Amino acid sequence: MDRVAGKLFGIVFPDECRICEESLRGVSRVPVCQRCLSSVEPFSADHYCVRCRTPFLNASPLDEEGVCTLCRHGLNGFDSAHSYGAYDGPLRELIHLFKYEKIQTLAAPLGRLMMRAMPLDQTFDAVVPVPMHWRRRLERGFNQAELLANHAAKAAGIPLLRALKRKKRTAAQASLTSAERRGNLANAFEAAKPEKIRGARLLLIDDVLTSGATAGRCAMVLKKAGATQVSVLTLARADRLYWAGTLEPKSNAAGVS
Numbered sequence: 351m352d353r354v355a356g357k358l359f360g361i362v363f364p365d366e367c368r369i370c371e372e373s374l375r376g377v378s379r380v381p382v383c384q385r386c387l388s389s390v391e392p393f394s395a396d397h398y399c400v401r402c403r404t405p406f407l408n409a410s411p412l413d414e415e416g417v418c419t420l421c422r423h424g425l426n427g428f429d430s431a432h433s434y435g436a437y438d439g440p441l442r443e444l445i446h447l448f449k450y451e452k453i454q455t456l457a458a459p460l461g462r463l464m465m466r467a468m469p470l471d472q473t474f475d476a477v478v479p480v481p482m483h484w485r486r487r488l489e490r491g492f493n494q495a496e497l498l499a500n501h502a503a504k505a506a507g508i509p510l511l512r513a514l515k516r517k518k519r520t521a522a523q524a525s526l527t528s529a530e531r532r533g534n535l536a537n538a539f540e541a542a543k544p545e546k547i548r549g550a551r552l553l554l555i556d557d558v559l560t561s562g563a564t565a566g567r568c569a570m571v572l573k574k575a576g577a578t579q580v581s582v583l584t585l586a587r588a589d590r591l592y593w594a595g596t597l598e599p600k601s602n603a604a605g606v607s
Contacts (some may be wrong), residue, residue, distance in 0.1 A: 368453075369443050379455045382444065385458055392466065393433050393587055402431045402562060403587065411470060419492045420562070427552065427566035427573070428580045432461060433587035434467040437558050445557060450493050457494075459466060462502025464555075464585040468506070476502040476511035480556040480568055481539065483516045499555035506553075513552070514568055515542040515573075539568055541575035548576030553583055556567050560588035 365374055367463075374383055395405035400419035411418055419532045420426050420496040448456040479499035496512075496513050503510040517540050524599065541547055554568055569580040 368447055368451075380505050381453060382447070382456070382459070385442075387463075388441055389496065390439075390444070390463060393435045394498050399427070402426050403433065404562075405587075426442040426562050427568065427569035428562075428582045429569075430469065430472075430564065431559060431582040431584070432467045433559055433584045434463045434522040435586050437560075437586040439587040444532060445586060449490070452491060454492060454497060457497035457501060459534070460585055461505070464498055464583060465502060465505050468502070468583060469581060472579075473505065474508055474579075475550040475552045476509045476513070476546070477506065477555055478513045478540070478568075478572065480554065480564060481512070481514045483517040495556045498557060502553065502555055502583065509544065509554075511546055511552070512549075513541060513543050513547050513572060513607060515540050522539050534537050539571045540573055544575040549573055550577050551590065552577050552581075554580055556584045558586045558588060559584040 353404045366372065366381075367374055367386055368381045369386040370383060372383055372385075378564040379462075391533065395403075397406040397409045398404055398416075399406075399412060399421055401421040402418065404418055404420075413422060421517070437445070444456060444460060448460060477494060477542075479496040479497045482490070482493040482495070496510075516538060528553065552572055554565060554572070556565060559565060562582075563580045565584075569582070572580050576579055
């Protein structure tokens with residue numbers, strides 16, 4: 351009986367950090383030590399689009415105002431995008447623990463990291479999570495974007511609005527090009543509460559931003575339903591080190607969009 355109780359206690363209150371394997375100090379439901387949580391570096395780049403914050407190897411893909419090709423042609427859909435860190439190293443490990451090992455207690459510390467990238471020069475009426483298809487949500491047991499959005503809404507003191515619905519389960523985005531990702535998401539989303547969207551300034555939340563296809567499609571649906579502004583806030587940004595004229599990510603990271 352004591353052995354069973356000990357195992358259950360170890361699951362609920364882990365004694366080792368899941369990243370560095372060092373012993374955790376004190377009782378915690380978050381299986382990561384403070385040192386690993388504090389080691390996550392904020393996102394930075396020498397050259398990036400001033401709207402979507404896409405990093406570039408050089409400034410040649412940007413116009414004189416610092417705007418990239420996708421934003422110039424309105425293909426991103428959203429007004430701006432902000433991310434706390436790069437989808438790499440400790441942050442990538444934390445997100446994988448959160449999403450794929452289903453450690454939902456990481457939502458709070460990861461949400462706090464994400465909120466450090468919150469645009470302070472903008473005002474929002476509501477927070478909107480990127481929706482998950484019901485079958486995928488049933489498989490995972492939760493929507494990581496909604497958990498992060500819930501934290502963001504509480505921190506910002508604004509409502510959480512489930513304004514989007516995912517109509518169809520699309521193929522995985524990881525192996526697709528940027529153009530294929532956008533085509534894959536055609537007609538995937540619809541506005542769920544158009545009466546609450548009209549005239550609203552919305553903050554769209556997801557865990558990772560890669561090509562911007564998912565966030566862009568969601569933003570377009572929200573704007574078509576009457577939203578006046580849609581900005582994107584994510585925990586991480588997959589590093590798309592672009593060259594001039596090249597619109598493909600450096601690597602396709604599983605589970606990001």
